[in-house]
Amino acid sequence: MKFTREEIAKALKLYVITDRSWLKEDETLLSVCEKVIQNGATFLQLREKELNAEETRKEAIELQKLCRSYKIPFVVNDSVEMEMDADGVHVGQSDIKDRDIRAILGPDKILGMTAKTVEQAVAAEKAGADYIGTGAVFGSTTKKDAKNLSIEELKKIAASVNIPVVAIGGINSENVSRLEGSGVNGAAVISGIFAAEDPAEKTSEMSRLTDIFCKK
Numbered sequence: 001m002k003f004t005r006e007e008i009a010k011a012l013k014l015y016v017i018t019d020r021s022w023l024k025e026d027e028t029l030l031s032v033c034e035k036v037i038q039n040g041a042t043f044l045q046l047r048e049k050e051l052n053a054e055e056t057r058k059e060a061i062e063l064q065k066l067c068r069s070y071k072i073p074f075v076v077n078d079s080v081e082m083e084m085d086a087d088g089v090h091v092g093q094s095d096i097k098d099r100d101i102r103a104i105l106g107p108d109k110i111l112g113m114t115a116k117t118v119e120q121a122v123a124a125e126k127a128g129a130d131y132i133g134t135g136a137v138f139g140s141t142t143k144k145d146a147k148n149l150s151i152e153e154l155k156k157i158a159a160s161v162n163i164p165v166v167a168i169g170g171i172n173s174e175n176v177s178r179l180e181g182s183g184v185n186g187a188a189v190i191s192g193i194f195a196a197e198d199p200a201e202k203t204s205e206m207s208r209l210t211d212i213f214c215k216k
Contacts, residue, residue: 009164012186015043022194035200040207047077060084102128118160136169158183180213
């Protein structure tokens with residue numbers, strides 16, 4: 001399904017990124033994702049660096065069906081040319097070098113780009129991005145080499161573009177309220193949900209907290 005720019009901006013409120021390393025014995029990625037969507041996740045990204053291309057494709061097909069049934073956007077990290085019917089992709093700076101990702105995807109797919117500076121954010125908007133992911137605002141357990149981005153820098157990035165911005169990096173229920181006033185449209189969460197004892201309950205809590213500050 002095609003999402004409008006306004007729908008994408010609204011969906012960034014609680015942007016959940018998968019991390020299967022936290023799954024318990026009786027869980028599957030699909031089962032946990034369904035619980036978090038039912039409890040307030042508004043956008044889902046499949047990001048599983050340890051899976052091969054075929055495994056990623058299979059997970060993506062299942063998760064896309066799930067997200068479609070709940071009418072929320074679903075994108076796959078980095079997999080620009082993979083044959084699957086995801087709503088779009090999210091790419092980093094290294095993935096866009098010398099490549100026109102928008103031309104590869106076509107006009108109807110969602111294109112998210114990572115941007116850690118004002119210059120990168122402006123370039124991403126010009127390159128056809130529908131939204132920007134920026135951080136790491138509070139460090140990162142996923143990317144060990146991630147550099148912290150101050151709230152002031154986050155504000156500058158959000159103000160520099162006309163497309164929506166989602167903050168990422170170490171965000172959890174204890175620090176997410178610090179994003180209030182930053183101008184972002186939402187929070188991207190990985191371990192803050194997947195590492196929780198009860199991901200569904202934690203998602204519900206995060207949903208209430210992001211309601212307070214998210215840019216409308």
